[in-house]
Amino acid sequence: MSRPAARAVPVTDEYVAFCEGVRRLARVDLTQYRRLQMERRVLAFAQRRGKPNLLDYLALLATDPGELDMLLDRITINVSQLWRNPLQWQALAEQVIPELVRSGPLRAWSAGCSYGAEVFTIAAVCREVAPSAAVSVQGSDIDERMIARARLACFSDADMRTVPPRSLERWFERIDGGWQVRPELTALASFAVENLLECAAPRGSYDLIACRNLVIYFTDESRATLHRMLAGALRPGGWLLVGSTERVADAAAHGLELVYPFIYHKS
Ligand SMILES: C[S@@+](CC[C@H](N)C(=O)[O-])C[C@H]1O[C@@H](n2cnc3c(N)ncnc32)[C@H](O)[C@@H]1O
Incomplete structure (x- = not known):
């Protein structure tokens, strides 16, 4: 009986040179992400763009900023939506805020x-729970195009699919082709371009941090670095939200305890 063929794993020496090239062009360090998944995705993308290998594709990236933008779009995976994972927001509204x-x-x-x-989900939930409390919500992302979009505070119908009807009516205005966040919420929000693996957030300065659906492609080491930094940025008594498929490895070592599903408390 013949064995099933081994699954092809696209690990090539070119990958390291490619990562170095992308780091120079875009200041994004792909070696901080899991190599197997990242290399497979980048190579598949390069081939769809007509380039058979990563070095040919790097040459194209070096001469075509639009292509570089498209690659960053592909590898950073910007999918999001308002009130993503509704049960987490319910726990936040009832227990944490x-x-x-x-x-x-x-x-x-x-x-x-x-x-x-x-960012606007956190702002809305805080306002609904505590209409007169002083609240500020900072958003940061490595992708400057996403931050430019965030500053516009406009969302599509698809982004709004899990917004509770009363919140939709209260915080958003219908505009051509989508929804505009009302000024009561935009006044609470600010945005910055930032690489979480290189930033030094001030220690103990946040009451609540959401870092969700971002670490799936990170190496174990990058995840640990990120979670250590986030735990340090929380004040004692603060809370950390992670994605619904994620966990903080060695949470106790960071002073974190899982209290509600995917919500950690800092002691
Ligand atoms: C899937 S989105 C998650 C958005 C939102 N947190 C949510 O759960 O809906 C992941 C975001 O992480 C950002 N990202 C990936 N690596 C990053 C890094 N090293 N520093 C900052 N942001 C990063 C991507 O650009 C992308 O916008």
Whole structure:
């Protein structure tokens, strides 16, 4: 009986040179992501663009900024939506935010915010729970095109599919082809371009951090670096939200305890 053929794994020496080239062109370090998945995705993308190997594709990237943009779009995966994972927002509204606003102004950070859906969700949920509390929500992402979109505060119908009807009516205005966030929420939000693997967030300065659906392609080492930095950026008593398929490895070592599904408390 013949064995099934081994699955082709596109690990090539060119990959390291390609990563170095992309790091120079875009200041994005692909070696911080899991090589197997990343190499497979980049190679498939290059081949669809008519380039048989990564070095030919790198030569194209060096001369065509539009192509570089498309590659970054592909590899950073910017998918998001408002009220993504609704149960998490319910736990936040019922358990976490009431406690946080009792102890003073609430400072939140959406780390890896893509085009801002998570930032405005946090802002809306805080406002609904505590209409007069002082709240600020900062969003950051490595992809400057996403941050430019976030600053526009406009969302498509698809982005809005899990927004509770009352929240939709209260915080968003119908515009041509989508929805505009009302000024009551945009006033709470600010945005910055930032690589989370290279930033040094001030220690103990946030009450709430959401870092969701971002680490799936990170190496274990990059995940640990990121979670250590995020835990350090939380004040004692603060909260960290992760994605619904994610966990913080060695949470206790960072002073974090899982209290609600995908929501950690910092002791
Ligand atoms: C799938 S989106 C998640 C958006 C939002 N957090 C959510 O859950 O809906 C992942 C985002 O992480 C960003 N990202 C990936 N690597 C990053 C890094 N090293 N630093 C900052 N942002 C990063 C991507 O650009 C992308 O916008």
